[in-house]
Structures are given as structure tokens and as C-alpha cells.
Amino acid sequence: MDNNKSAAQYIEQGMAVSGDTYEALAEAMGVDVDAFVETMNTWNQAVANGVDEEFGRNNGMDADLSTAPFYAIQIAPGIHHTMGGIKINPETEVIDTEGNAIPGLFAAGETTGGVHGGNRIGGNAVCDFVVFGRIAGANAATFAAEEALAPAA
Ligand SMILES: Cc1cc2nc3c(=O)[nH]c(=O)nc-3n(C[C@H](O)[C@H](O)[C@H](O)COP(=O)(O)OP(=O)(O)OC[C@H]3O[C@@H](n4cnc5c(N)ncnc54)[C@H](O)[C@@H]3O)c2cc1C
Structure with a gap:
């Protein structure tokens, strides 16, 4: 003590x-x-x-x-980090089961998988959601702006 x-x-x-x-x-x-x-x-x-x-x-x-x-x-188990999840490309676009980017769907952070390889080095989750979160946010905003400007089908 x-x-x-x-x-x-x-x-x-x-x-x-x-x-x-x-x-x-x-x-x-x-x-x-x-x-x-x-x-x-x-x-x-x-x-x-x-x-x-x-x-x-x-x-x-x-x-x-x-x-x-x-x-x-009292000590209880908790989840520190979940490996695996939604597959993304470097632009944070979500990849479908055929390997194609799904237009307008972006993901970042712990919900995504594969970014850290087979094991996550301590501290990298912060880098993960900050770096890819910014990319996802920017790309989602650009996508939304382009969609808004696109002529109605
Ligand atoms: C005790 C502990 C210590 C940790 N220490 C470290 C560390 O030292 N270094 C490190 O790199 N990582 C650490 N981690 C891991 C790291 O904190 C997480 O990987 C990281 O916070 C994940 O961030 P995120 O933004 O991807 O997800 P989250 O922080 O889980 O954010 C997801 C958000 O989405 C919201 N949400 C969920 N469902 C919905 C819905 N349907 N609609 C709207 N909102 C929704 C949730 O409320 C939440 O606010 C630690 C984790 C724990 C538990």
C-alpha cells in the first residue's frame, strides 16, 4: 500500500x-x-x-x-481493443466483399480492421482514430459536397 x-x-x-x-x-x-x-x-x-x-x-x-x-x-475484465472489423482502403473508403470501395461509406478507428496487421502495438489506436478519422471526415465532407452539387438523377 x-x-x-x-x-x-x-x-x-x-x-x-x-x-x-x-x-x-x-x-x-x-x-x-x-x-x-x-x-x-x-x-x-x-x-x-x-x-x-x-x-x-x-x-x-x-x-x-x-x-x-x-x-x-473489485476487479473486472474489460475489452481493451478489438482487432478485426470493417475493411478500408487508405482513403478510408469501406471495401465490400468483392474488393470494391462502397461510394460514400467511410470508416475509421476501432470499428475497422487490418490497419494494425496481426497485432496492435500499444498506443497505435490513438494514431489510428486520429489519422484515419481526419481522412474519413474530410473525404466524407468532400463526398457530401460533391453529391449536393451533382445534378439530380
Ligand atoms: C481502458 C482502455 C485503455 C486504453 N488505452 C489505450 C492507449 O493507451 N493507447 C491507445 O492507443 N489505445 C488505448 N485504448 C484503445 C483506444 O482507446 C480505442 O481503440 C479507441 O478509443 C477507439 O476509438 P474510436 O473512436 O475508434 O471508437 P470509440 O472511442 O469506441 O468511439 C465510438 C463512438 O461511437 C459511438 N457509437 C456507437 N454506436 C453508435 C451508434 N449506433 N450511433 C451513434 N454513435 C454510436 C460510441 O458511443 C462512441 O462514442 C484503450 C482502451 C481502453 C478500453
Whole structure:
């Protein structure tokens, strides 16, 4: 806790709960008290033994969790980035299944796929939606202006 600035922020924002005992923390979390106490005791024993028999773990076990106060925060999985999506050309025109550009349909950003190749390097999504977003916006505006000027069919 002393070395974790993010955790201090989470506590300040009320996103984490704390307790001076395992029982108090379990109650603050709203989980089964007996099961939580057993889990914590099992972990502390595993650290003392240097091996976690339950999960076959034997590294990263330098510290047990026996010094109060105890803190807990809810962690949930989230989607960071979706690879794949609508195919575009360098002008951000959407490409149909025959490989042809669909007139007037532009796309950019995470909804598109293939721009990053097989893997996205961290940070490139920002470049992706800024660079291709500007191209798409400009091209869509030009297309709309040309359409407006075109004689009615
Ligand atoms: C926690 C987290 C951290 C990230 N960190 C980084 C990072 O450090 N660097 C990096 O490069 N990338 C990062 N990413 C990925 C990056 O943020 C996204 O890839 C990027 O924001 C996608 O931008 P976008 O404009 O394409 O899509 P979005 O930001 O998803 O915008 C799509 C918009 O369309 C709207 N919309 C959806 N459906 C409709 C509809 N039917 N009609 C009208 N509007 C609609 C949505 O409300 C939304 O506003 C991170 C993502 C997450 C979740």
C-alpha cells in the first residue's frame, strides 16, 4: 500500500474497501466471512511453505497477507481493443466483399480492421482514430459536397 499510488487514489475515491481483520474486510466486501478467512489463512500458509499446493504456484510468494489493515477492490475484465472489423482502403473508403470501395461509406478507428496487421502495438489506436478519422471526415465532407452539387438523377 505504501508504494502503490494508484491504490491510494482508489481508496480516496471510495472504490476500495478496508478492514482491520479478515472478518471485517469480508463483511465490507459482502462475501462469505468463513470462506474468506479460510482463503486468507490458506494463502498465508502457502507463503510460509513456499508453495501453493492448490494452484501449483511457487513463485511471487514473497509476502503473506497478515498485516492489517487489509484492502480489497473489485476487479473486472474489460475489452481493451478489438482487432478485426470493417475493411478500408487508405482513403478510408469501406471495401465490400468483392474488393470494391462502397461510394460514400467511410470508416475509421476501432470499428475497422487490418490497419494494425496481426497485432496492435500499444498506443497505435490513438494514431489510428486520429489519422484515419481526419481522412474519413474530410473525404466524407468532400463526398457530401460533391453529391449536393451533382445534378439530380
Ligand atoms: C481502458 C482502455 C485503455 C486504453 N488505452 C489505450 C492507449 O493507451 N493507447 C491507445 O492507443 N489505445 C488505448 N485504448 C484503445 C483506444 O482507446 C480505442 O481503440 C479507441 O478509443 C477507439 O476509438 P474510436 O473512436 O475508434 O471508437 P470509440 O472511442 O469506441 O468511439 C465510438 C463512438 O461511437 C459511438 N457509437 C456507437 N454506436 C453508435 C451508434 N449506433 N450511433 C451513434 N454513435 C454510436 C460510441 O458511443 C462512441 O462514442 C484503450 C482502451 C481502453 C478500453
